[in-house]
Amino acid sequence: MTDEATKGTTLEGRLARLEEILARMESDEVALEEALKLFEEGVAHVREAEKVLSETELRVEELLASGETRALGGDET
Amino acid sequence: MADDLSLDLFDDGGDPDTEPGRDVEADSSDVEEGLASGSALREPKVWSVQQVNKAVRGLLESSVEPLWVGGEIGNWTRSRAGHCYFTLKDERAQLRAVMWAREAARLPIDPDEGTTVRVHGTLTLYEARGDMQFTVRRLEVEGGDGLWRKAFEKLKARLEVEGLLDPARKRPLPRYPGCIGVVTSPTGAALHDIRSVLARRAPWARVVLAGARVQGDGAAAEIAAAIERLAASGLPDVMIVGRGGGSIEDLWAFNEESVARAIAASPVPVVSAVGHEVDVTISDLVADVRSPTPSAAAEAVVPDAVVLLGLLARAPERLGRALRRTAARPRVEVRERLSRLARSIERRLAPARQTLDMGAVRLERRMATLVAARRARAQALTGRLEALSPLSTLGRGYAVARAEDGSVLRSVADFEPGRRFRLRVEDGTVEAQTIETETLDAGRHDDD
Incomplete structure (x- = not known):
């Protein structure tokens, strides 16, 4: 398992949450305290997602019978 | 003879x-x-x-070479061991036939009574009974895919009754999967195609392959096991299950019940990618999304990078604007500060990717400043409150003198020579006695 196994810290989780935050902040009447919190959270997600997206090489692994993975070489494109 | x-x-x-x-x-x-x-x-x-x-x-x-015999199926029986016994017949004659388990296992389904077939094999005699018997190596139903079609329809009908083909069961694909599970042959063209597309469109992604043979005996079991293994790993956000194109026989594993059930049971959405443009497979029907080829499946599972980066680039600005708008509503003092804050954040979090990181750091700093300012204000308030407390006065070195009855002794007149009294200082009391007193001028304060 990796650190990404925890939902909410995956790219999917971050971007989905970011969209949620944007929608809430842009449409609802949000209390200031909450808006501040959302703002902070939103920017953190942008920052983390950027970090993930700056990966430039596809990671390809093979799932072994043990449940562990190992990098799969070859077939470079 | x-x-x-x-x-x-x-x-x-x-x-x-x-x-x-x-x-x-x-x-x-x-x-x-x-x-x-x-x-x-x-x-x-x-x-x-x-x-x-x-x-x-x-x-x-x-003396008899292997030959093809055409006829109708009669009395088809499959033994516990998997051997199939039947009669080949036409209007005038019958021929006993047997298909051993090894060959019979390749049949997708047992043929119906009366099905017109042609079989290839050799003649022999079943010695124990003296019956002439045709040993069938290969059985084909007229119309090419007959048996495959029949097996397909039968399984499809069964899964339909169970609701596994219900369109309402189809789950949407995650929009931004970080990890993509792939079930296919480790050596096949499908994996190569999927890798190329993902490397181009989503180089940030992680691909986890669960290898399986995708054709031949036991392929279906391997594919089903690989799907289950991936699901159990908890790694993928979405799965691609498939292989490159081939004949209906090559693709048969994707029409097997075990594969269909593994797909249906997957906790994450499954994209089927069986390279067969013409016919649909059972896997296609059960999967959440059907793709005609492995490449198409790879394109379906990752977002359009331009859209994604656009969202990210615009997000800080949008956040800032929304925050400023919210901040425009409440109390004037806070509004001022917050809108300044939001403006500065917006300025610094330019949409360009490189500056995002720096901007966020500055943002954090600004937020910290804001928090510090609030904390300082709160501390000032607390300080003023404390100033009003008598205990705090004692802390600065003052003391209160009290008579034995507890009344406060305020004036020299209260301290008769030899009178015992009690001094309350910050951390306790002191027993004391008046030795001598002196009255100071009125209006003068006794400062330290």
Whole structure:
């Protein structure tokens, strides 16, 4: 398992949450305290997602019978 | 034919099983001698049933080449061991046939009674019963894919009844998967295609392959197991299950129930990618999304990078604007500060990717400043409150003198010489006694 196994810290989780935050902040009447919190959270997600997206090489692994993975070489494109 | 038969019957040591193509010509002289010696006793040679059947079997197997026979299926029975027994018939005749488990296992489904088939195999004799029997190696239903089609329809109907094909079951694909599970052959073209597309469109992604053979005996079980293994790993956000194109027989594993059930049970959405443009497979029907090829599947699972980066680039600005708008509502003092904050954040978090990181750091700093300012204000307030507390005054070195009855002694007049009293200082009390007193000028304060 990796650190990404925890939902909410995956790219999917971050971007989905970011969209949620944007929608809430842009449409609802949000209390200031909450808006501040959302703002902070939103920017953190942008920052983390950027970090993930700056990966430039596809990671390809093979799932072994043990449940562990190992990098799969070859077939470079 | 009759001569050949007798030749074998007289040769007691011969084994038609192991020497089916024996050179009968070479033995003819021995046999004639045998006939001669037998006839000398004038007793007819009596053959055992076993001998006859064994000889006929040898004859059939050695003299009839493998052939195709066409007919209708009758009395199809599949034994517990998987061997299939049936009768081939037409209007005038019947032929017993057997298909051993090894070959029968390749049939997608048992043929119905009366199905017109053609079978390829060899003639033999079932010695125990003396029945001529056709050993079938290959069975084909007229119309090419007949049996496959039938098996497909049957499984489809069953899964439909269970609701597994219900469009309402289809789950949307995650929009931004970080990890993509792939079930296919580790050596196939499908994996290569999927890798190329993902490397181009989503280089940030992680691909986890669970390898499985995608055709041949046992392929379905391997594919189902690989899907389950991936699901159990908890790694993928979405799965691609498939292989490159092939004949209906090559693709058959994707029409097997075990694969269909594994797909249906997957906790994450599954994209089927069986390279078969014409026909749909059961896997396609059960999967959440069907793709015509592995490449198309890879494109379906990752977002358009431009859209994604656009969202990210605009997000800080949008957040800032929304925050400023919210901040415009409440109290004036806070509004001022927050809108300044939001403006500065917006300025610094320029949409360009490189500056995002820096901007966020500055943002954090600004937020910290804001928090610090609030904390300072709160501390100032607390300080003022504390100033009003008598305990705090004592802390600065003042003391309160009290009489034994607890009344506060405020004036020199209260301290008669020799009077005992109690001093309250910050951390306790002191017993004291007046020795001498002096009255100061009025209006003057006793400062330290």
